[in-house]
Amino acid sequence: MDYSSSNLFVQMGEWLSDPTNWSGARGIPMRVLEHLGYVGLTMLIACAIAVPLGMYVGHTGRGRVLIVSGIGILRALPTLGMVFLFALLFYRGVLPSVWALVLLAVPPVLSGVYAGISSVNRTVVDAARSMGLTEAQILFRVEVPNGLHVMIGGVRAGILQVVATATVVAYAKADGLGVFLVEGTQINDNGRLFGGAVVIAVLAIAVDGLMALIQKFAISPGLRATPPPAGSSEESGRQEAVASAQGGTT
Amino acid sequence: MDWIQGVIDYVPANAALLRELTGNHLVQSILPIVFGVIIAVPLAQIARLNRSAGAVMLTASSLLYTIPSLAMFVFLPLVLGTSILSMVNVVVALTIYAVALLMRSTVDALNSIDDGVRQAAVAMGYTPLRRFLTVDLPLAVPVLIAGIRVISVTNISMVSVGALIGVPSLGRLFTDGLTRNYPEQIAVGIIATLLLALVLDLLLVLLERVLTPWTRATSSRTARAAALDARTVAA
Numbered sequence: 001m002d003y004s005s006s007n008l009f010v011q012m013g014e015w016l017s018d019p020t021n022w023s024g025a026r027g028i029p030m031r032v033l034e035h036l037g038y039v040g041l042t043m044l045i046a047c048a049i050a051v052p053l054g055m056y057v058g059h060t061g062r063g064r065v066l067i068v069s070g071i072g073i074l075r076a077l078p079t080l081g082m083v084f085l086f087a088l089l090f091y092r093g094v095l096p097s098v099w100a101l102v103l104l105a106v107p108p109v110l111s112g113v114y115a116g117i118s119s120v121n122r123t124v125v126d127a128a129r130s131m132g133l134t135e136a137q138i139l140f141r142v143e144v145p146n147g148l149h150v151m152i153g154g155v156r157a158g159i160l161q162v163v164a165t166a167t168v169v170a171y172a173k174a175d176g177l178g179v180f181l182v183e184g185t186q187i188n189d190n191g192r193l194f195g196g197a198v199v200i201a202v203l204a205i206a207v208d209g210l211m212a213l214i215q216k217f218a219i220s221p222g223l224r225a226t227p228p229p230a231g232s233s234e235e236s237g238r239q240e241a242v243a244s245a246q247g248g249t250t
Numbered sequence: 251m252d253w254i255q256g257v258i259d260y261v262p263a264n265a266a267l268l269r270e271l272t273g274n275h276l277v278q279s280i281l282p283i284v285f286g287v288i289i290a291v292p293l294a295q296i297a298r299l300n301r302s303a304g305a306v307m308l309t310a311s312s313l314l315y316t317i318p319s320l321a322m323f324v325f326l327p328l329v330l331g332t333s334i335l336s337m338v339n340v341v342v343a344l345t346i347y348a349v350a351l352l353m354r355s356t357v358d359a360l361n362s363i364d365d366g367v368r369q370a371a372v373a374m375g376y377t378p379l380r381r382f383l384t385v386d387l388p389l390a391v392p393v394l395i396a397g398i399r400v401i402s403v404t405n406i407s408m409v410s411v412g413a414l415i416g417v418p419s420l421g422r423l424f425t426d427g428l429t430r431n432y433p434e435q436i437a438v439g440i441i442a443t444l445l446l447a448l449v450l451d452l453l454l455v456l457l458e459r460v461l462t463p464w465t466r467a468t469s470s471r472t473a474r475a476a477a478l479d480a481r482t483v484a485a
Contacts, residue, residue, distance in 0.1 A: 008328055075400075076447035078407045080414070080421055081440040084428040088436065164318030171414060172428065181320065185415070194328065197321040208316045 008190050015191030016198065026179075028199055035176040035203065038166040041098050043159055046105035054110045054154075058117025058147070059139050067114065071107040079104045079165050087172035097169045104165055105158040112154010116147030145220040152218045156211035163204045177203065256434035257441070272442060275419040278340045278412065279405040279450070283398055285341070286348025291394075293349065294356035295382065304357070311350035319343055319408050323415055340412040340419075347408075348401045352394070359393035360386055388461070395458040399451055406447045410439070420446075 003011040015021060022028050057063050082103055086096035120143045128142045144151070170178025180196025183189065261268065297304030322343040327334045330342065363386055371381040413421025423439030426432070459465075 072403065072451075073444070075403045076407060076444050078410045078421070078424070078440055078443045080410050081424045081436050081443065084424045085433055085436040085440065088428065088431060088433040160316060164320070167318060167320045168411065168414065171425070178320070181324065181414075193324060197324040201317045201321045201325075204318050204321075205313065205316050 003191055008194060011191035012194040012198065015189075015195035021195075031175070031177050031179060032199070032203060035163070035166055038094070038098060038101065038169060038176055039159060039162050039207075041094075042101040042105055042162050042166070043109075043155070045098065045102045046109050046158060046162075047155065049102070050106045050109035051113050051151075054113025054151075055117055055139060055144075058114045059135070059143060061118070064114075067110060071111055074103055074107045077103055080168050083168055083172050092173045094173070097173060101162050101166060101169075105162050108157035108161065109154045112157065113147075113151045116150035116154070117143045118147075119150055120146040146223065148218045148220065149215060152211070152215045156208065156215055159211055160204065160208050163207050164200075167200055253434055253437070257437050260434055260438050268438075268442065271418060271420050271422055272446070274337065275406070275409055275421075275443075275446065278337055278344070278409045278417075278419055279402065279446070281341045282344035282348050282405055283401055285345040286352055286401065287394070287398070289345070290349045290352035290356055291387070294353050294360060297353065297357050298360055308354060308357075311346075311353055314346050315350035319347075319411050320414065322346070323412055323417070335416045337412075337417055340409060340417050344405050344408060348405070351401055352397050355393055355397040356390060359390035362393075363389050391461045392458065395454055395461075399454050402450045402454060403447050406443055406450065410443060 003014050005011065020027075024030065053067070057067050079100060082100035083097050086100045090096040117139075124146065125138060125142060128138045133141065166176050167178035167181065169176050170182050174182065177196065177200050180192050180199065184191075184193025184196055293307060297307050323339050324334070326332065326339040326342055327336070330338065332338045367385060367389070368381065371385045376385065409419045410421025410424060413419055413425045420439050420442050423435050423442075427435035427439065
């Protein structure tokens with residue numbers, strides 16, 4: 001593409017405002033959809049694994065050490081390497097990349113769900129138990145509503161990481177938003193390179209904003225009416241759990 | 251299992267390259283942690299003293315935290331005027347993430363210190379600066395190190411992304427391995443990255459023990475529990 005100036009910001013603006021970049025199978029909207037497709041599929045699988053596991057460990061307290069160390073090891077796995085390794089070992093398709101991204105998404109979701117369930121005040125749980133609720137009722141009617149804010153925080157952190165990291169899939173299989181970075185580097189088209197980077201950043205911020213909104217409405221009405229006093233031990237424990245659940249992006 | 255043999259054979263044959271890439275990788279992972287602590291601690295103290303400034307800083311840092319690293323690596327040369335191949339871009343990007351993560355937890359940690367301890371220090375004639383450096387900061391160390399451990403693990407994994415735009419690190423083994431269709435090379439890179447993360451994490455645990463001698467008799471896990479207890483008492 002020809003630009004009117006050698007200034008990189010001008011080139012970026014021209015690339016972003018060129019209508020031909022906004023249509024067709026190689027245009028920005030299609031690439032955004034591909035990107036979100038990776039994110040959606042990855043999060044679906046990751047949640048299917050991590051949510052039940054986190055609920056089980058959070059509710060029973062069994063296997064705590066095991067999942068904490070498992071989360072540590074998974075966090076240390078370089079996703080870039082996993083995406084490329086799976087692409088070579090299996091095939092350069094959608095699924096191997098998705099599985100590599102699942103390894104990235106499981107730790108934040110798992111630690112968020114686990115922290116959410118186990119951060120619920122134990123006296124509340126004991127009260128429910130003494131009222132005769134079954135363990136399943138305690139989990140779904142007491143622990144999940146009370147811990148939902150932190151649980152969704154974990155999912156939010158996972159989505160943020162996957163949105164960011166799905167970019168590298170483009171280097172193994174040419175789709176998703178990373179394609180603009182690959183092409184921009186290969187054909188030395190700086191407008192495409194920086195424009196693509198802007199689209200990725202905007203998408204990440206938009207998705208995270210949406211998740212922040214969902215998280216805000218996930219507080220059960222009963223809890224919203226009487227917010228715990230600021231700085232109470234329960235609140236600071238909750239913040240710590242959220243912080244640990246949200247560690248790291250890519 | 252041929253490929254395991256391939257992985258084992260790769261290491262001695264490429265020792266010099268591996269040493270160089272590991273060195274680059276370490277520099278790009280550790281410098282952001284050091285800079286992150288140096289920047290985040292004063293900012294956290296400012297955020298505590300001035301609530302509106304604190305709110306602005308926390309919002310700005312969490313917004314920056316949202317920007318994907320690859321986009322950040324591409325943009326920073328434009329802002330900083332560095333070469334796109336420079337390690338400076340990766341160090342600056344990861345420092346930004348480290349500050350964003352550490353600032354929040356440091357504010358919480360400083361807020362949770364027992365007010366009686368502070369007042370005792372004031373009564374003993376400590377100046378505000380001396381009190382901050384010798385009382386507040388040491389008591390915040392367990393929380394700080396917990397944050398640093400998360401950062402160090404994610405940094406080590408993220409540094410390899412820089413290889414996509416040509417910054418040298420162990421990520422080079424991934425990009426090279428993909429173009430040369432050489433999975434053993436990628437596996438070596440993954441194992442080396444995992445080992446680096448493990449070693450750095452152990453060093454941080456050790457550092458926490460050295461910096462918090464009052465908990466030396468107990469394990470670091472009980473130290474954190476004690477820190478939480480102290481926080482409960484304060485509240």
